[in-house]
Amino acid sequence: QSMSLSVTPAQTTAWRRQIFEQLSERTKKEMDNFRHYEQAIEKTVWVKKGTM
Amino acid sequence: MADDKDVLRDVWFGRIPTCFTLNQDEVTEREAEPYYLLLPRVSYLTLVTDKVKKHFLKVMKQEDMEEMWFEYEGTPLKWHYPIGVLFDLHASNTVLPWSITVHFKNFPDRDLLRCPSHSVIEAHFMSSIKEADALKHKSQVVNDMQKKDHKQLWMGLQNDKFDQFWAMNRKLMEYPTEEGGFRYIPFRIYQTMSDRPFIQKLFRPVSPEGNTHTLGSLLKEMYPAAIPNEGQQKRYQVVIHGIEPLLETPLQWLSEHLSHPDNFLHICIVPTPTD
Numbered sequence: 001q002s003m004s005l006s007v008t009p010a011q012t013t014a015w016r017r018q019i020f021e022q023l024s025e026r027t028k029k030e031m032d033n034f035r036h037y038e039q040a041i042e043k044t045v046w047v048k049k050g051t052m
Numbered sequence: 053m054a055d056d057k058d059v060l061r062d063v064w065f066g067r068i069p070t071c072f073t074l075n076q077d078e079v080t081e082r083e084a085e086p087y088y089l090l091l092p093r094v095s096y097l098t099l100v101t102d103k104v105k106k107h108f109l110k111v112m113k114q115e116d117m118e119e120m121w122f123e124y125e126g127t128p129l130k131w132h133y134p135i136g137v138l139f140d141l142h143a144s145n146t147v148l149p150w151s152i153t154v155h156f157k158n159f160p161d162r163d164l165l166r167c168p169s170h171s172v173i174e175a176h177f178m179s180s181i182k183e184a185d186a187l188k189h190k191s192q193v194v195n196d197m198q199k200k201d202h203k204q205l206w207m208g209l210q211n212d213k214f215d216q217f218w219a220m221n222r223k224l225m226e227y228p229t230e231e232g233g234f235r236y237i238p239f240r241i242y243q244t245m246s247d248r249p250f251i252q253k254l255f256r257p258v259s260p261e262g263n264t265h266t267l268g269s270l271l272k273e274m275y276p277a278a279i280p281n282e283g284q285q286k287r288y289q290v291v292i293h294g295i296e297p298l299l300e301t302p303l304q305w306l307s308e309h310l311s312h313p314d315n316f317l318h319i320c321i322v323p324t325p326t327d
Contacts, residue, residue, distance in 0.1 A: 015301040016056075019310075022295035023062040030148065030294065034069035037090045037149075040100035041212040 059309045063293055064214045066093035068139050069149040072104045075123075078156055080111045088149065092212060093136030093293060094313050096177075097122055097129060098167040099210065104154060117156045121164055124152055128163040132176050133242075134312045140291045140320040141242050174206050177314055181205060184238035184315030185224055187254070193224050209313045217313060224315055225308050232264075233257030233304035239317040241274055251275065257304035267306060267319075268299030278321050291320045 067090040074084040087107040091100055098120075105120050122129040129138050129152070143150050159166070167173065181202075185194035194202075201220050208217025227234050234257055241251040251274050257265050271278045271290065279299065280286045289296055292310050303317075311317045 015298040018298050019059065019295065019301070022297075023059065023293075026066065026294045027062065030069065031067055031090075034067075034090060034149065037069050037088050038103070039067075040089045040091050040103065041095070041210075 056305075056309060060218065061214065063310060064092075064094060064217075064313075066136060066293060067091060068093060068135060071149040071151050072101075072107075072122075072154050073151065074108055074111075075153050075155045075157075078108075078112065079116045081113065082111050084108055084111045091135050091150075093134065093139070095135055095209060095212075096131050096133075096173050097135055097138070098131040099170060099173050100135075108154060108156070112156070119156075119159050119166060119168070121155050121159055122152050123155060124150070128160045130164060131167050131173070132165055134314070134318060136293055136312075137242060137318045137320060140294055141244055141322065144289070144291055144294065144320070144322055145325045170210070174210075177206060177209065178202060180314035180316060181224070184311075187236040187238045188224070188227070188234035188315070190235065193226070197223070205313070221313070221315075231258075232262075234307060237265075237270070237303050237307045237317065238311070238315055239270065239303075239307070239319060241271075241319045241321060243275075243321045245323070255303075257302070257307070265303045266299060267297055267301045267303060270303055271299065275321060286324050288321050289324055291322060292317065 070089050070091050072087045072089065074080065074086075078084075085107075087104050089100075089103065091097075101120070101122075105117075109117065122131075124138075124142050127142055129142070133141075139150055182191065182194050185191050197220070204216060204220045207213070208220070236254050237257055239252065239255065242249075253274065255265070255270055255273065259265060259269075267290070268279060278288045278290050290299075292306070297306065297310070307317050
């Protein structure tokens with residue numbers, strides 16, 4: 001049996017805003033004090049060497 | 053207000069600050085210093101910890117190092133779950149950095165899959181993507197892709213290349229407008245309070261009457277205890293990527309924006325902290 005909740009425009013704004021706000025808080029909590037930590041995945045930098 | 057596309061970036065670039073400490077029973081030639089890393093939430097432990105192995109190799113003999121595995125407070129960590137899921141499930145509400153113990157002996161075969169190479173992770177990742185597409189589009193999108201397209205998804209994850217990954221992944225997120233969403237939502241609900249690894253069933257984004265299904269409607273059907281009764285205290289937190297979306301959030305939107313790169317929406321149900 002399926003159940004559903006109707007979504008009103010006001011709720012739409014609320015749930016979307018909640019997600020944006022929480023993601024921003026998550027960044028503050030999990031990253032702001034730890035930016036000096038090393039990244040697990042290094043970004044590869046390709047250097048093309050030409051022949052002289 | 054931010055754009056929905058920003059959510060995709062926030063999800064992709066989520067990081068868990070982690071402190072790796074060598075298990076005290078390992079044989080070392082001198083004291084092992086802990087190692088600190090920012091782990092991508094959407095990746096896999098065994099894919100992003102080559103540096104950890106290299107670090108501890110400095111104080112250990114090669115012959116004392118068997119397959120590396122990880123543990124948090126007595127729980128062996130399953131590498132085949134995304135890192136963010138492991139953190140939300142076992143360690144949310146704890147103080148950062150996340151403290152993981154590294155082992156090189158006594159591999160817990162009863163609890164963990166072995167991971168001898170990155171190709172095992174790739175196989176697991178691609179199999180999840182295929183399973184998700186079977187649910188979303190009867191496998192039509194993934195089967196229409198070429199081998200190089202599959203490789204692009206994997207390489208995007210492996211090398212942390214958001215644009216490379218999403219250039220291909222957007223195809224897996226499309227659906228006919230008239231249908232209002234995917235055929236079924238690929239989701240998994242995790243909890244630590246059960247022997248069952250996770251809940252995964254068929255669930256559509258829209259009801260037969262045409263109503264939008266929400267996170268709340270999914271939980272009502274799959275895990276009703278996670279929805280607090282009126283006037284009662286909240287017993288559980290419903291966590292996705294370290295946040296608690298409102299129960300009114302449409303499931304189709306969540307699937308498109310908060311799924312992991314494996315195309316599954318991983319939902320963790322954890323007891324509300326009592327402090």
